[in-house]
Amino acid sequence: MPNPIKFFDLALSHGATISPFVWATKYAIAHKGLEMEVVPGGFTGIMERTGGKSERLPAIVDDGEWVLDSWLIAEHLDAKYPDRPTLIGDPSVKVLTQFIETWLWQTAISPWMTCYIKNYRDWSVPEDHAYVTESRERMFGRKIEDIIVGREDRLPQVPPKLELLRGILKEHKWLGGESPNYADYRALAVFLFCASVADTPPLTADDPLRDWIDRGFDLYGGLGRHPGLKPLFGLELREGDPEPFAKGPTMVSGLVSRNTGPQSTAAETARLKRQS
Structure with a gap:
């Protein structure tokens, strides 16, 4: 060993x-x-x-x-350690993983940071408070207390934008296919970051992402189950907030469905004809 x-x-x-x-x-x-x-x-x-x-x-x-x-x-x-399970495997996996991660940073981490940045500072160890305050206020160009204003309006805007990830994980157990690879870990890390600072859950209790996230957090003896992490699920929506995820067919599921003949496409064709 x-x-x-x-x-x-x-x-x-x-x-x-x-x-x-x-x-x-x-x-x-x-x-x-x-x-x-x-x-x-x-x-x-x-x-x-x-x-x-x-x-x-x-x-x-x-x-x-x-x-x-x-x-x-x-x-x-x-x-x-080539004799142990592979993380990246092929150079193309790195490129595609970087694409997914970049999309998640823009879609999730950026808005979540504006919602949870005060916790990010307040929950850091005491000797870090000054550094976090100065560096993040310089980054955003305003006081931390001002950055979080309106977060109750911003939080419900994030879940609908994660539909691409839901669609892929509806068709595949992991981003790595049948077993997790480095793409899963880079994506899970986005939600682990959020769980470290979220005093209010960012996702609804019934979000389909819960299956993949829970399985990911449970990996390796519960590596993502640190007692300091906060619940990700339980966001309560208000009247007028957008639907957090698609309840029916989506463009994502259409892109990954397979055409095996008229029978396989009949339902979608009928739906499109009704819409027209």
Whole structure:
């Protein structure tokens, strides 16, 4: 058995990891069946903890070798441990995963950050408060207390935009197909980030994404079930809020359905004729 990998965590005061990149790395190491020696900490003091090797996380030390950046870590693990389950497998998987992740950052993380940024700051370890406040207020150009104003109106706008992910996962058990791969971990990391800061659930209790998220959080002995994480499901909608997800056929399901002859397309054809 290889030596445990030294893993530098980035956590909030409740102990749960905050960074999606660090979450993805935790899952990558677990996917390979490797043990972790966790070095805890928050945003400040990273240079000291890493001995000057990095000012950002994730970072790992594997048999004395430092590897920085979540993508480089995943590629390192595949190269060093080819006899263990593959994370990326093919260069095309990396490209498609980066596309999915970029879409999720724009669709989910960006608006969720404006809703939960005060928790992001308040729940960080005390010595991080000044850094988080100054850096995020500079990033957004206004006070944290002003950023969250109107979040009750913004939160219901996010779930309908996740329909692409729902449609794909309706047809496939994982983004990796029959078993999870690095695409699943990068996408799950978005929801793990949200669970670390969400004092109000961002998704409704009946959201179809719940199956994939729950299975993903349960992987590797419940890696995503840290007691510091908050519930993702239970958003209560108000009158006038948009439908959180499609209740019937969607363009996404149409794109992935298979034409095996007139019988397979009859229902959709009839529906389109009725609409016209």
